[in-house]
Amino acid sequence: MKAIDSGYVLIIDDDKDICDVLAHLLERAGYHTQQGYDGATAIKLLSQREPDVLLLDSVIPEPNGMAVLAKARVLYPQLRVIIITGTAGILGAVCAIKAGAWDYLPKPFDNNRVLELVNRAVLTREKKCDANDKVSKDTSDRILAIMGNSSETQRIIKDIVRVAQTDFSVIIQGETGTGKELIAKNIHLASRRAAADFIPIDCGAMSESLIENELFGHEKGSYTGADHVCVGKFEAANGGTLFLDEIANMSLSAQAKLLRVIQERVIYRIGAIKSIPVNVRLLAASNEDLLEAVVNGTFREDLYYRLNEYVIRLQPLRNRHEDILFLAHRFLTETCIELGKAPLDFSVTAKEALLRYPWPGNVRELRTVIRRAALVSDIAVGIDDLGLVIRESVLPSPTKKNYPDLMQNFYPEGATLREITQLNIDEIERIIIQDTLKKTGNNKAEAARRLNIDYKTLRAKLKKINNLEVK
Structure with missing residues (x-):
């Protein structure tokens, strides 16, 4: 059996003889191969180049095969990983497939079976890539039609496309009214979970006594008035996406319960003894800087790092x-x-x-x-x-000036309305930058991160707006 096309196959097995046999077989069929005999070498080779197929032994020196599989999934979400396993390791191979492997190859293996599996892996990956291109285009078209075609919108589209096909938890950061739920919905629509439900929950709209019931549901008779079983948001979103809006408003005790669910992937309805497994992707949004909330002690650090697998900041x-x-x-x-x-x-x-x-x-x-x-x-x-x-309160000014006083300097006699508008825009930008620098202790790199601009742009703006020599 010949390869459907030339491709690169990475072979990882602690038995060099098996690696040599597989490499010889695949190279005769037209594939390029590379070998490794332990987890450290596997991760090094993966970081250098994406293979078309990874043949991975389930039992290799540390880091083990499952750790390599997890790393491969992070580096290349669409990579086809085929687990090589002995007859006694079939159960482990099934577990690996649940963790993201594409298929498994039992030892001793048949040559035709090896080529058939590798060829099919390459072919289905190409089809998957075509499907992903369509998802990316659909996402781009949908966002552009809703938000506009600015450089900021293009950046958001790239963020969505990059993270949507993974199961990463995402924090969407932005002021009230910037469209955080819209972004969350589009992440869901572009994900592998698009056919399942997208369930939003406003964490700031519920009292401490209601949040647990809302998230996890309750059993009949669990408390006075509970005359029927109630399914919580986690259960309702099973297989899909749960969007936790304004998560910074969630109490510390509710945060602890949420963290437990993320770690254990099971929930308990109020009044229940039996756990319910849940498979839910979490998207969280906040109009506050969650890292600052961690520093201030209002948001759990361990929960923050669980959710902070990817961040999208909306301007x-x-x-x-x-x-x-x-x-x-x-x-x-x-x-x-x-x-x-x-x-x-x-x-x-x-x-x-x-x-x-x-x-x-x-x-x-x-x-x-x-x-x-x-x-x-x-x-x-x-x-x-x-x-x-125009109200004074809408300007994030670090000064004590009233807005009318501030504006008097920007109505030069004889200027056109367009010129006056640009002058006022420049002044508002100056105020925002100076205020951000003040909040970061004049840390320009951190200020640039918060303003979502690169450091070079911040230097240029400081020179232009404030006429400063930036070192």
């Missing part, structure tokens, strides 16, 4: 000027259709006002403003129809 709308008008037009079109009105547009002054306003409530506030403006406008949406009110 506030005031930092996404490219998206403001796109979103405004989208909301205006949708509302006109809902109201049965003829299509409307924005006046020039209304567009300038939309770009100038700092949007403390982010996309959620923008949508509300546009819906109201669509209702009251007849021909075009003017600046008065928007009803925007």
